[in-house]
């Protein structure tokens with residue numbers, strides 16, 4: 001059942017982080033820029049490198065620093081190649097003004113596309129933290145994937161629909177300005193405003209079409225998975241099929257990129273190859289995650305937790321805590337009160353930051369990470385999505401507590417990967433027997 005052996009190397013962790021971003025980022029937007037083959041793709045975003053510029057319905061709107069590069073490239077392409085074709089007799093400044101306005105329009109179009117995914121998610125009670133615009137497009141940071149065919153279908157399809165609607169609105173505006181007198185696209189002459197509308201029609205149409213490509217994790221790939229899931233009732237199988245198709249498309253993109261490069265379209269070719277590569281690594285990482293989750297099916301927290309827990313009392317001084325870390329050679333430890341109730345987590349690096357002369361006055365409670373940032377499971381909970389939560393919260397451990405938050409056990413990421421690996425070996429041995 002699991003043909004490929006999971007590869008548990010340290011490098012794997014990196015894959016996981018990359019993948020986290022991927023599963024959280026809801027979709028990939030790709031935009032073709034006239035004949036240059038310039039593309040936008042979203043992969044993952046770093047909040048450290050982006051700036052929040054506003055908030056819509058509780059969703060932070062962020063701009064990644066790489067958007068500057070995209071802005072300049074797009075504005076240049078539009079003003080140099082697109083606009084002179086349709087608007088005649090402008091000076092260079094005029095074309096640049098049109099290019100800049102059109103570029104702003106592209107980012108607004110992508111933002112609206114992302115907002116539609118986000119609003120649909122919120123409608124289903126799935127919180128959305130932020131939308132980030134960056135060099136390759138836009139990404140919605142949706143807190144979890146809906147494991148429901150109907151919800152996934154709605155959240156995915158609303159994006160392309162929104163793009164098609166915006167395209168239609170621009171088309172209506174354009175026709176209302178010009179009337180229906182287009183004869184051929186070859187020799188049309190447009191006024192500057194008409195040209196911007198025309199660009200709005202094209203860009204949103206392309207946004208919609210590209211996102212409908214059934215290459216997971218593009219919207220089309222998610223739509224495909226939701227349909228397969230609905231038909232077969234098997235989320236795992238549906239994911240396998242749609243991600244495999246996603247991988248084929250990623251090779252296809254890389255191939256097209258290589259061919260473009262070969263025929264002399266250097267920038268366009270490299271760009272498409274990079275997109276193919278990003279798609280590929282994204283889908284691969286996603287597959288790893290789904291595979292692990294599948295292997296951990298029906299594993300219950302209390303059966304795998306480590307019950308020999310070394311913990312720190314919240315009343316310990318920083319000095320005593322440092323001694324404790326040194327004694328047990330740990331980098332982080334759970335913090336409990338006198339009754340064993342979990343209060344938080346303390347890291348050795350944070351204790352070391354406390355100035356030496358204050359290490360006896362301050363105690364653990366002053367600097368610990370609060371419980372609300374930790375991943376807590378009850379003993380009877382299934383832990384198949386624990387890895388996902390660890391990645392999302394950037395934590396390496398799950399704490400198992402009873403209903404009163406008394407700490408009963410700890411499960412580390414390594415434990416889970418080991419269990420997954422053992423189960424895989426078991427399935428493989430069963431497989432080879434037949």
Ligand SMILES: [Zn+2]
Nearest residue numbers: 027159211219
């Ligand atoms: Zn989308």
